[in-house]
Structure formats: structure tokens, C-alpha cells
Amino acid sequence: MTTSFTTPGPAPEPVPLRPGRKLGPIAATVGSAHRAWLDPTREHYLTSGRTLNDLSLRIPLAKSKLSELLRGIGHYPRWEVIHRLAEELDIPGWPLHRLWKQAALDAGKTRDWIERSTENTAGTVTTAPSGPPLEHGALRSMVTAGYRRYAGAFLPDPATRDAAIEDTFAILWLSFGDALASPDTRRYAWDILRATVQAKADHRDHRPQLTGAAFDTVALREQPSPEGEMAQLAETLELFTAISRLPDGQLDVMVLRRLCGFTAEKVSDLLGIPLAAVRSNERHAERFLEDTIELPDTGGATP
Structure with missing residues (x-):
């Protein structure tokens, strides 16, 4: 029996009005790793009812600098500041620190800089994370294997x-x-996974590439000759290149069905969409691929 995580959720409360100028958008130059922690931090701030003036008295950091921090402008922030902000906005420290550290490395910060930036908060979030919500742990246990394959x-x-x-x-x-x-x-959760994976994947023409998976697929098949192996590789690369051009929904379904070998029911569970939507996406994707290339017999996934 499928366990559903569908929840109607409470009616959203109105966002408290705050005096002063509205917080500007995140700067276009902010990378995906930085956005990974900045987006939820901004959301916590925007729904908290707190003001920049109020927070600047508690952190302490000038109101203008706080605004820049929440827009991703200026120097990459030290962890001491982010840690104080997290405490004020009731943001879980351990996942925030993990994402902050990864973005710091992506921004060219050295490990020495990272260690010095966290030295005054040692033992608070960097050694033993407090547990996530029970529902988070339950969902993780159900989907991790599928996420890893994708x-x-x-x-x-x-x-x-x-x-x-x-x-x-x-x-x-x-x-x-x-x-x-x-x-x-x-x-x-799946939308987060897709965005995170695509941010780390190699791209061509703004689409994530499946070249590594193509090589792995050919390596698993026995070929009678080097010439046969090269022909199979070229055919598989053509197929995977075509798959990478599919819209995100169809791409997800085809990767999970063709490459990972999951049943349509399992794909429905992982994506959190109806089984009919999985089958519709698969039909549209196969029609596109048939019009684009000659599909090889891959053995297929179970129906």
C-alpha cells in the first residue's frame, strides 16, 4: 500500500506588515549553492514579522548590511553572522550550516577561512545536529534509494x-x-532534488547531460567486438542526448523508467504525481524520441 504524504495544510496566515522599505530581490549574480540557504533564510525572515532594524540591534549588523546579506550582495557572510540570524529567526542550524559551508567553498573560500568563521560557534551546530521533524525522516527513508539512482x-x-x-x-x-x-x-521534495542535481550536473545548451550514464549503460552490456561496442555507445549517446532535451517532467519520468528501471507506480510515488500523469509523460516523451531518433531496445522497465 502506498503511503501518502499529501497534506492539505493549514490556511496560510497573512504575512505581517513591517515598516520601512520592502526587501529587494536576490541579486542575479548569486549562484545556486548560495541560493540553497539564502532562499529559505529570506522566507523565514519575510514570514517572521521582524524588521531589519530590529534584527540589526540583536545580531549586531547595520541594517543596510543585513539587507545586502539577504539579497546576496557584497562579501560572502561569515558563519557567526548567519548563526546569530538563524537564532533570531528560529532556523535549524545544522542544515543551514551545511549549505552555508558548501556555498563558501563554491565562492572560493578556503577551509581555513571557514574554520575561523565558525570558531566562535564551535559545538553549537557543527558537531551534533538536532533531529529533523519526524515526517522529514519518514519521507527520507522512503525515497533515498530512488533519489540516489536518479x-x-x-x-x-x-x-x-x-x-x-x-x-x-x-x-x-x-x-x-x-x-x-x-x-x-x-x-x-522532488522539485528540490531536481534543482539540486541539475545545479551540479554538466550542461549542454542549458540542459543537464546524461553522458556518464550512457557510458555506464554500455559498460554493463557484453559486445561481441570493439566495433560493436562503439556502435552501441554512439546509439546510446544519441538516445540519452535526446532524453536530456525533454521537458523536466518527461525527463524525470524517462530517467526513472528507462535508466533506473522503476515501475510506473514507483515513479508516481517518488514524484508525488498521479499514476496517470506518469503514463501521460512517458507517452509524450516516447513520441518525441520516436520522431527524433530510432529507439533501441533497452529491455525496458517493468510496466
């Missing part, structure tokens, strides 16, 4: 793949209130 199709390096999975659940933890209020928690 991520591996785009991220052949196991360390990068596992980092994407951990980042996904850290982001989900930070925004779990929004996840519970969404129409389906599984769908909310």
Missing part, C-alpha cells in the same frame, strides 16, 4: 551524487513548513 544518472561521481542528496534533505529541512503546507510533500 542523481547517479546525472552525477557519475559518487561523492558529488551523495552531496546532492544530502543538500536536498538539508534544503527540505529548512523549508519543511512550506513542504507540509504544499499539496504533496513528495512533489515538493
Whole structure:
């Protein structure tokens, strides 16, 4: 029996009005790793009813600098500041620290800088994380294996793949209130996974590449000759290149069905969408692929 994480959620409360100028948008130059923790931090601030003036008295940091921090402008912030902000806004510290640290490395910060930035908060969030919500843990136990298979199709390096999975659940933890209020928690979590994986994947023409998965697929098949192996590789690369051009919904379904070998029912559970939507996406994707290339017999996934 399928366990549903669909929740109607409480009616959203109106966001408290705050005096002063409205917080500006995140700067266009902010990268995906930085956004991973900045987006939920801004959301916590915007729904808290707190003002920049109020927070600047508690952190302490000038109101203008707080505004820049929440827009991703200026120097990458030290952890001491983010930690104080997290305490004021009641943001879980451990997942926030994980995402902050990854973004710091992506921003070119050294490990020495990171350690110095956290030295005054040692032992608070960096050693033993407090547990996430029970529903978060239950969802994670159900979907981790499927998430790992999907991520591996785009991220052949196991360390990068596992980092994407951990980042996904850290982001989900930070925004779990929004996840519970969404129409389906599984769908909310999957959208985070897709964005996280695609941010780490190699791209061509703005689409994530499946080249590594193509090589792995051919490596698993016995070929009678080197010439046969090269022909099979070229055919598989053509197929996976075509799959990478599919819209996100169809791409997800085809990766889970064709590459991971999951049943349509399992795909429905992972994506948090109706079984009919899975089958519709698969039909549309196959029609596109048939019009684009000659589909090889891959053995198929179970119906």
C-alpha cells in the first residue's frame, strides 16, 4: 500500500506588515549553492514579522548590511553572522550550516577561512545536529534509494551524487513548513532534488547531460567486438542526448523508467504525481524520441 504524504495544510496566515522599505530581490549574480540557504533564510525572515532594524540591534549588523546579506550582495557572510540570524529567526542550524559551508567553498573560500568563521560557534551546530521533524525522516527513508539512482544518472561521481542528496534533505529541512503546507510533500521534495542535481550536473545548451550514464549503460552490456561496442555507445549517446532535451517532467519520468528501471507506480510515488500523469509523460516523451531518433531496445522497465 502506498503511503501518502499529501497534506492539505493549514490556511496560510497573512504575512505581517513591517515598516520601512520592502526587501529587494536576490541579486542575479548569486549562484545556486548560495541560493540553497539564502532562499529559505529570506522566507523565514519575510514570514517572521521582524524588521531589519530590529534584527540589526540583536545580531549586531547595520541594517543596510543585513539587507545586502539577504539579497546576496557584497562579501560572502561569515558563519557567526548567519548563526546569530538563524537564532533570531528560529532556523535549524545544522542544515543551514551545511549549505552555508558548501556555498563558501563554491565562492572560493578556503577551509581555513571557514574554520575561523565558525570558531566562535564551535559545538553549537557543527558537531551534533538536532533531529529533523519526524515526517522529514519518514519521507527520507522512503525515497533515498530512488533519489540516489536518479542523481547517479546525472552525477557519475559518487561523492558529488551523495552531496546532492544530502543538500536536498538539508534544503527540505529548512523549508519543511512550506513542504507540509504544499499539496504533496513528495512533489515538493522532488522539485528540490531536481534543482539540486541539475545545479551540479554538466550542461549542454542549458540542459543537464546524461553522458556518464550512457557510458555506464554500455559498460554493463557484453559486445561481441570493439566495433560493436562503439556502435552501441554512439546509439546510446544519441538516445540519452535526446532524453536530456525533454521537458523536466518527461525527463524525470524517462530517467526513472528507462535508466533506473522503476515501475510506473514507483515513479508516481517518488514524484508525488498521479499514476496517470506518469503514463501521460512517458507517452509524450516516447513520441518525441520516436520522431527524433530510432529507439533501441533497452529491455525496458517493468510496466
